[in-house]
Amino acid sequence: MALRDTSLPEPSGVARCAPAPPLDPVDRGRLLAGAHHDPHALLGAHPVAGGIVFRALRPFARAVSVVTDGERRRLASEGDGLFSGLLPLDTIPDYTLVVAYADGEQEVHDPYRFLPALGDTDLHLIREGRHEQLWKALGAEPMTHEGVTGTRFTVWAPNAQGVRVAGEFTFWDGQAFPMRSLGSSGVWELFLPGIGEGARYKFEITSRHGDRFLKSDPMARSTEVPPATASVVTSSRFEWGDQEWMARRGEVPVHEAPFSVYEIHLPTWRKGLTYRQLAEQLPAYVRDLGFTHVELMPVAEHPFGGSWGYQVTGFYAPTARLGTPDDFKYLIDALHRAGVGVIMDWVPAHFPKDDWALARFDGDPLYEPGDSRRAEHPDWGTYEFDFGRVEVRNFLVANAVYWCEEFHIDGLRVDAVASMLYLDYSRDSGQWSPNVFGGREDLDAVAFLQEMNATVYRRAPGVVTIAEESTAWDGVTRPTDSGGLGFGLKWNMGWMHDSLGYISHEPVHRKYHHNEMTFSMVYAYSENYILPISHDEVVHGKQALVSKMPGDWWQQRANHRAYLGFMWAHPGKQLLFMGQEFAQGAEWSESHGPDWWLLDPAYGAEADHRGVRDLVRDLNTAYRATPALWQRDTDPGGFRWVIGDAAEDNVFAFLRFDAAGSPLLAVSNLSPVVREDYRLTVPDGLPLWQESLNTDAARYGGGDIVRRDPVKAEDGALRLALPPLATVWLVPVPG
Template sequence: MALRDTTPPEAGGPRPCRAAPPLDPADRARLLSGAHHDPHSLLGAHPVPGGIAFRTLRPFARAVDVVVGGERSGLSSEGDGLFSGVLPLEAIPPYTLLVSYEDDAQEVHDPYRFLPALGDVDLHLIREGRHEELWKALGAEPMTHQGVTGTRFTVWAPNAQGVRVAGEFTCWDGTAFPMRSLGASGVWELFLPGIGEGARYKFEITSRHGDRFLKADPMARRAEVPPDTASIVTVSHYEWDDAEWMAHRGDVPVHEAPFSVYEVHLPSWRPGLTYRQLADQLPAYVKGLGFTHVELMPVAHHPFSGSWGYQVTGFYAPTARLGSPDDFKYLVEALHRAGLGVIMDWVPAHFPKDDWALGRFDGEPLYEPGDWRRAEHPDWGTYEFDFGRVEVRNFLVANAVYWCEEFHIDGLRVDAVASMLYLDYSRDSGQWTPNVFGGREDLDAMAFLQEMNATVYRRVPGVMTIAEESTAWGGVTRPTESGGLGFGLKWNMGWMHDSLGYIQHEPVHRKYHHHEMTFSMVYAYSENFVLPISHDEVVHGKQSLVSKMPGDWWQQRATHRAYLAFMWAHPGKQLLFMGQEFAQGAEWSEAHGPDWWLLDPGYGAEPDHRGVRDLVRDLNTVYRATPALWQRDTSPDGFRWIVGDAADDNVFAFLRFDAEGTPLLAVSNFSPVVRHDYRLGVPGDVPAWQEVLNTDAERYGGGAVTCPDPVKPEDGVVRLTLPPLATVWLSPV
């Protein structure tokens, strides 16, 4: 039975409390400086001789009362915002605090009366680096805890002396809300009653050197629009309606399916559009062009728009520039409804040094290696991740899963894989140390990529991973159980570099570079390849695709068209960056995006630019309807040279075969002259060949050197008229 204080209170005021035992001076100092590992042992309610002691830390408060059973009892000020008192009670009762300021009073639950809101299993998995749903354990999680609604704040900061929650609800002063350390896990936790969706917050960290600074939440699922840098408590209210898509997206393995990708930088595709406005335009446009997938340049939160998303500070938050996380989900579902898969660029290779973000997060190297030779990326002025630390690997592996599970992303294109795999990447002698075997391979990064791929493929059926890997590292797309990295596809940077080099030469000089167009077939089946013409190839002085071509405007457009059709017929999947589908002449700029005005008939867009766009639409249409062009992309049986050595003619001809052996004949003439009666040996069991696509067609802006009638072979040879600077596809009649 509870004892009652019979001392009459002042009229209209609270009952007075007896004085509480004073805090140990050292504990008091650490608490007030934000350097105490266990503030719950000092604050809240605790049994003491003669009753229950209540103590709270409320800076700027005029008075604090403890409310038990509807009765108020006044706590005494200890100075520095501390209030305390003892009530003659036998046990800790349910209670609230009435906190009075100069102009108002608030009755609140005491955060320091709650047990930890994070379980032992979560802590064990975090410490082991095996928490595959890390976003559900760390960060800001609105919840009902011990019957009270609020938000659980958790953060990994193992080197900190203390961590406090600061937010707009504290006027960005963290004094009132120190967090408790949950032991060897390095996790700090605090449940704040009454804090909910939309609250802006950061973590105020006191390093072991005594420095104090504010950091955004590494696990924040929503962030402020730059230049503001706070994290935002968020709850998803989105109800997905794409179950049919999700159930069948992986029915056919990606390397045996049509796969044609339109790469998009969302903020500049149509500048000014939000996620939801993009959902009204982008799916229809991409579907109308016949692509199977959209690849989004990084949408994770990044402070500097000029990085295009490749310098990420908020790995778990879509960029707020275009809307909320639920708005981004709306866009993804709109693309799914249009029958389009969604690939997202993912950037685990590095992160920027902004002082409010991941860098030296708790005052020490944490997400980055402690060795300066490994911590800083020499090319980008950023930090690299410490792939040897299990908690950091867990942060990244769970992040890959997060985007796939929470946002229904269909594929992750992993940026800058080569920079992770090599210890000496862009480093001179003395700036790196060999691995334990004396080699240059980063064994920790290799293990991380294998773990990421294995985890994603196990947890999220139908998802693909794609490596941007620019070297000859073996086994990038080999399964992890066979020692490979486990990616589904790899960007063929060699093909891209060689083929772009070839087409930039004047036709008269191309015969000396003929091998640059054929060499890719030497290694075409060493990996599962994507042929990328990405954003990287049309910026920083490299010129747009059409502007790389030599000659006058007609020749440039003709070569552009011929090259695209050569690319679509070549073994491997295709990727084309926005603006190149209509032969934009200027380099891409993130400030204004594609030059859509070029498609306006008032600027003579027909057929200069619309014709090229029509070709891309027809390329995709014929491609998707022709299994020979995609079904055996990774099998040598799906390809055969007809003419691979006609260097003097600038001609390439080859056959593609589907699983049933049905062929498609692709012939490219990269010389500016018509080649009449050009002889090509073809399979003897095909009675006639019909032109199904010709990049010189008048509707594409060509010279109309076409062959509308079927062509019959004689003695296994067909005679074709090859249009200048053009590619022709023919199929059996």
């Protein structure tokens, strides 16, 4: 819609510029429609016959003047918010604009007098899909450019006819600030003087079909608090204090180090706390319980809290629900200074269809494949990423690097890897097309995962990548140079499924499922594994861990404790979701989080819940102090069955060995009766053994069938009274 000419009478003492040559009608129309690829060629200052023409696009302005050498000259209104004039100059001078509105006037720098604030090297790397610090090239970057402070806005939108910046500073109208297209890169750029941190903005895109819509910035490093959806200009001023942690975190390979993970959902761990408030409580809690790491369910910005963070719209922005990006860094820094590593769930498999975010970003499929059979994820109602497009792969690879470099993240747990690897994942016949070799493997996704892992390990020493992958795909944790996907660790979903199936049976039936507890050792060394009891296992009717257990309340807690003792001794690292460390009976819900009141002594929870939490603390303490439990997790020589076939007894016993050959004996009696005088073979030359942990101890809420004195090996074996529904660890007495 054309704007009426609201020009003012000439101010006293201000001369008027000579008339400027008119714009080409086609160029003028495209400019005003937000569909011009090079507005800088029309706006700003340009040499013409007779001098220098100045042209400004200022919708709703009543008058615009140009100021050169202290002299102010009035531009003429061309209508529709365009103002122009000609000065008899030989060269383009330094100048500013004075723009008069109904409520006053302001002197500003003209955005259209600046050269691009993005270099050729950046554009080359973007075109190649190899810009490993993409966040420094795209998005909103506060800077000083040609001596002027402001913000550089850049966005990748190769199919757009035009892109404009809209924000609270334009009353969400994009007319005044069209961006220029930088060659064949698909990148649009505009430097806006005077716009700084805290400014809210979006990109107004005109598609090649003529549609116009607002999109949040895919590279935004800060956002409004949902449900608001604007991007926010930000710049970090955080000063890290975790130098010691960062210097030593990569000294020992993760598969040869203790690795015990506490998984939490930050918004509900202590509901209502901000990042900085969490920093006052979470590090101390995790350190007290002895976990080596926390794993944070996705913290990248997401519109729907009920997705738990797994439907991401702001891949480069920590959720604003809990504070600013620097506040999030404060939390990570506090965890590091407490000696706790930080793993973050990362979701490169898919993204939601919200029309203000990534979906059909420039009016056409861009981040998602153009083929509808591959674009939509059938399980989650989301779009999958187009892993075959180099710019999309770059967006994701750089995002992985971003969290590691900018936020000092120590590990990325990659969600839903299986859904990425298979073209027919959750699809029936006719709903998918095979790869070039006729197979079901998504070769583009494989290449992306290999590139991501190789890049992260090269750029961020000490970081570990972890695959949530539930199939028998070969080589998930094999190095990329050997044809593997290159992950450091993989969730052992088979162990989780089988062991939970076993432990949920009544003891009288467990003998028929004995192999569900032993089968994991058939493949335990095929990958580098983590044993996960994650959020997925304690929601949506699956029940909390303790509630999966059979029997009365005492038996449920005993089963729970015995299971954790078995889990911590089994080869592989371990992960436990919040609330399960104190045997919360209710499923987790994002509406209220863990039931912390169960730990209140006034409730009488000393043995019921606090006892289980004390066991978890002692499990972690003994685990970290016993190299046999973690040093040879990926070495078959670090494990030996002592009793693996006692199905009738519901007993499992095995030895773990450290690099020097020192053993730990783990025995689980998962029947509800005491097994008296039970014979367990032990290595020769170790005559005395001592309990280092017993899940039946009274302080954990057990029956206290414990052995406080060392037990002597006779004829190469120990004879023990095995407590019911309990796990016991024994180690040789030194000397």
